[in-house]
Amino acid sequence: MTVSAESDLVSQIRSAGLAADGEGESRLRLLFAGVKLFSEIGYHETTTRHLSQEAGMSPAALYVHYRSKAELLGAIILLGHRQVVDVLESAVAEVGEDPVSRLRALARAFVSWHAAHIAVARISVLHLDAVPPEEFEQIRRQRARIVELFENEIRAGERGGGMEVPDVHYVALAIISLGLDLVRWYSPERRITPAEIGELYADLAVRMVLNR
């Protein structure tokens, strides 16, 4: 599935924080090549030869930076997750103490990030199982942090913010599902923008938790 043109991918990767890795131009070129090829022709269909050609280097040079295609995949998914955590922490820092406003800000940021970075988001959702154990453990920690951010606001809301839910953990997972599952159907050609779907699903997240 062709998710987007290369120019979009470049801005997506820079915006996803993949340029902030600080490991030099070659490593960055490989990350770009990975996002482009994994999203356009598929992770399993991409060979290390494809990757080195796309990045303009020899296959041997590739292995200097990443020991395997799976390790490159893990690096892409980990950088994406780190940026999601940053975006969520910034989103709650910008609003006050009201748990409903904070949960709305988290849901809006999470959902719109996934729509705006659909190439990286699709790779993360579909190919996490292929990541090597070391990178997987780091990604798992970022995911636990994401769940915790949502759970914290629901718990605060239950203590006096007008929320009441059947189960804090599973409601947090449900809100996260709204952002993750859109990688199945969202495309930039849809009539709804990332900001709009973020706003709409943030409204649904708030509806899920309010005490009626």
Place this chain on the structure above:
Amino acid sequence: MTVSAESDLVSQIRSAGLAADGEGESRLRLLFAGVKLFSEIGYHETTTRHLSQEAGMSPAALYVHYRSKAELLGAIILLGHRQVVDVLESAVAEVGEDPVSRLRALARAFVSWHAAHIAVARISVLHLDAVPPEEFEQIRRQRARIVELFENEIRAGERGGGMEVPDVHYVALAIISLGLDLVRWYSPERRITPAEIGELYADLAVRMVLNR
């Protein structure tokens, strides 16, 4: 990821309607082998030799029934989707005319089916892109029917059933996301049963649509 023991898979496949295909014992054995191997060792990691060995037949005999591994994948996913449509249509047939009750029944049935048939559900969500065009088109029609079933009840609820939503289509997709995304995290070892997660998420679905 080992999703379940073989004995569970057998009951899952029978329950998922894969035995109702009417194309004989060999075809059924291949469907069983596909669900088992695709869920336990992965679709891309499974070869046609693995499949024919698991089904107790020669590689040549496999091709009599399915032209490729991808066609077998398509058959498994299509049968799963057909059973979901049957389950949803039965679920609404069993309740009255109240749109809230009908939407709750749809969401409960959809979510609990995905948890109870986690092997088939995971294969469907993760590998739909690998299905050949002919089977893909049939699956696409089943998916459109699933979306339509949810949209119908939301529209009915907006006409006088106490519902009010920001967008019928995207709210239907959000409710469906609750069922689909659980294939990422649900396992039979979780402390919550398929019936319980179905009930919990049906409650969230109703919260999403009620006019407050």
